[in-house]
Amino acid sequence: MGTRRLALAGAALAATLLAACSQGSATNPDAGSGGTAGGASVTLKFQSLQDQPAAVEAVKGIVDSWNSAHPEAKVELIQAGWDGIYDKLVTQFNGNAAPDIIHYEAASIVPFARDGYLADLTSKVPADLKSDISDGIWKSVTVDNKVIAMPTELQTYVVFANKKLLEASGATIPTGDSMTLEQFRALARATTKDGQFGLAWGLKSPTATFMSLALTSGGTFFTGTGKEAKINVGAGELAVPKLVKEMAYTDKSIDPVSLTQSGSQALASFYAGKAAMTVQGSFQAANIKKDAPAGLDWVELPPLAGSQGTAQAANPQTLSVNADSPNADKAAEFVAYFANAENTAKLNQADALIPASKKAQDLILSSTGGKDGWDMTMKSAQGLTGAPFLAVDAYTQWKDTIATPSFQKYLANQIDDAGLTQALTEGFTQVNR
Amino acid sequence: MNRTSTPVKTLQYLALAAYILFLGFPLLWLVSASIKSSQELAALDMSLLPKQFHWDNYAVALQKQGLTRSAVNSLVVSLLSMVFVVLLSMPAAYALARFKGRLRAVGVGWILVSQVFPVILIIIPLFIILRDVRLVDTLMGLVLVYTTFTMPFALWMLQGFVAAIPTDLEEAAAIDGASRFQTLRRIVFPLLMPGIVATAMFAFVAAWNEFFFALVLIQSPENYTLPVALKMFVGGEGKVALGPLAAGAVLATIPSLVVFSILQRRLTGGLLAGSVKG
Numbered sequence: 001m002g003t004r005r006l007a008l009a010g011a012a013l014a015a016t017l018l019a020a021c022s023q024g025s026a027t028n029p030d031a032g033s034g035g036t037a038g039g040a041s042v043t044l045k046f047q048s049l050q051d052q053p054a055a056v057e058a059v060k061g062i063v064d065s066w067n068s069a070h071p072e073a074k075v076e077l078i079q080a081g082w083d084g085i086y087d088k089l090v091t092q093f094n095g096n097a098a099p100d101i102i103h104y105e106a107a108s109i110v111p112f113a114r115d116g117y118l119a120d121l122t123s124k125v126p127a128d129l130k131s132d133i134s135d136g137i138w139k140s141v142t143v144d145n146k147v148i149a150m151p152t153e154l155q156t157y158v159v160f161a162n163k164k165l166l167e168a169s170g171a172t173i174p175t176g177d178s179m180t181l182e183q184f185r186a187l188a189r190a191t192t193k194d195g196q197f198g199l200a201w202g203l204k205s206p207t208a209t210f211m212s213l214a215l216t217s218g219g220t221f222f223t224g225t226g227k228e229a230k231i232n233v234g235a236g237e238l239a240v241p242k243l244v245k246e247m248a249y250t251d252k253s254i255d256p257v258s259l260t261q262s263g264s265q266a267l268a269s270f271y272a273g274k275a276a277m278t279v280q281g282s283f284q285a286a287n288i289k290k291d292a293p294a295g296l297d298w299v300e301l302p303p304l305a306g307s308q309g310t311a312q313a314a315n316p317q318t319l320s321v322n323a324d325s326p327n328a329d330k331a332a333e334f335v336a337y338f339a340n341a342e343n344t345a346k347l348n349q350a351d352a353l354i355p356a357s358k359k360a361q362d363l364i365l366s367s368t369g370g371k372d373g374w375d376m377t378m379k380s381a382q383g384l385t386g387a388p389f390l391a392v393d394a395y396t397q398w399k400d401t402i403a404t405p406s407f408q409k410y411l412a413n414q415i416d417d418a419g420l421t422q423a424l425t426e427g428f429t430q431v432n433r
Numbered sequence: 434m435n436r437t438s439t440p441v442k443t444l445q446y447l448a449l450a451a452y453i454l455f456l457g458f459p460l461l462w463l464v465s466a467s468i469k470s471s472q473e474l475a476a477l478d479m480s481l482l483p484k485q486f487h488w489d490n491y492a493v494a495l496q497k498q499g500l501t502r503s504a505v506n507s508l509v510v511s512l513l514s515m516v517f518v519v520l521l522s523m524p525a526a527y528a529l530a531r532f533k534g535r536l537r538a539v540g541v542g543w544i545l546v547s548q549v550f551p552v553i554l555i556i557i558p559l560f561i562i563l564r565d566v567r568l569v570d571t572l573m574g575l576v577l578v579y580t581t582f583t584m585p586f587a588l589w590m591l592q593g594f595v596a597a598i599p600t601d602l603e604e605a606a607a608i609d610g611a612s613r614f615q616t617l618r619r620i621v622f623p624l625l626m627p628g629i630v631a632t633a634m635f636a637f638v639a640a641w642n643e644f645f646f647a648l649v650l651i652q653s654p655e656n657y658t659l660p661v662a663l664k665m666f667v668g669g670e671g672k673v674a675l676g677p678l679a680a681g682a683v684l685a686t687i688p689s690l691v692v693f694s695i696l697q698r699r700l701t702g703g704l705l706a707g708s709v710k711g
Contacts, residue, residue: 079654084649
């Protein structure tokens, strides 16, 4: 009797669950748009990766304003996450189920463009927007002379400093348009004393930082594009890793623990007054404002400059259009609308990132008055330029399997300059076969 | 009859307490992180007890990313996968364990081979097959995939339990006039209960924690399962909403705890259901 009752209860539960299952399966997964392209209203699917609540709201606002002005081409916002998005997109494109509008980043979207999955936006970019974004940033989203994505949000690497600790050391707090690597090193040395370090630099995954800051010393790492790319590791490429190593082992001005931490983890030493400065992504200004202890008087220092100025790699977040979308033109129109100065200013301010357009940068500067580090962040944005690594097919594989472990060994003083050069060069030859 | 001395007993309990603490510490830390403010989580001096209780993380976790809806989706998918895996693997495991022959060797070999393929290799063909039968972006599609991928191990696990039941019992039942079905229902099934419960728990947990298939096969936020929804607290550029993520993870453990507390009584209960006279 008991068993029969259990079986009946089980059957009832299974029926309920199956019913729940079918309720949750109403969505048509087929590629891109609903509706038709022939004049009737269409729905454009927009897969967004925004994660910060304020940025999510900003994107919703942009989509809502588009939808109310364009009832013929309604945009449906699909919120997805960054984690695993590459694999998801690979499957979506191969399964012909990719959305019409795709949010991603330049370094990772380029392979999809090479495979022919992304629409050419060259003629769809409004002339005023085209001229308002620097050539360096356009270069980062151009493949075979075609604009394959709209750059929307960027970051730079900047130095945050504890004003009181800098002043107490007797050092002059740098102002102006840039701070040389030598000035930076001297400042870290001057503020290192009594168990306090001059700098906390989270270099657990150092490749992106080194690739970007290498441009300040003319280090490009790669020449050529795609499979034909060649690697070159010379003085410019090694300038920043060498600086970090000398600061850590000769000057002892870098908190050695921070070299094994992520950027966010390294902030803890900065907050606790154990480190006078920290190098971080510019977006951390918002977190410092939110999480720093009440008494911490912090300031963002001028952008770092090497022998070639303040250049840094532009690897913007992007919006692309699915080449197979039946409504690619409308989708491109939405992308252009999304990228206008007012919209990207709102979005980047909410996300603490840097808009690609100069007009949007000026809007943020005027609405914030340059406070909370925005003035220096915008100065650092002037150096953003296209980086050769974005056009290298094997870059991601080289970065994950060769560069990051080699840089980690170098920072742990397990290999020297020659060893690092050899590891990076031979490793690339191996992965680029 | 041996009686353990008090000092030995005390040491045993101390060792047990230390082991439980060792196992439970990550969970305690998770609970602690879920009630800390972002300032406290970012501070250098860490403590298990928060300086101030910050319940907002739970409100944020519940409001954002559709956590409640994702939890319901996860529960539905996990329970159905569990039911299908158990129903399908029970007779198959019995056949594998009891019927000797060449087919059995081929079957066992196939189960082992099926475990070798990396998921990443089959995800695109799988996606295309599911798309063609309109099961992409559906919970039912996910149930089908989870059942398929959990089956081989569940089968392997359950056939070990079947093999451990002495055939003497079945022969005795046959002598007493029981049909094969009656033998299965009245003799084998009750003795197999711990194995079935262990397999059910395994199938449930495998479906509950699974991330990759859910990420790739589910397209609409209303169909996201918990692991996908929780991952959305981890943003680009290394941004992590640690407090809400911890709160979400704590909430996510509750349904599985409930299912486990219901099933674990049966895990031992079945052991007493039958025996061979010594």
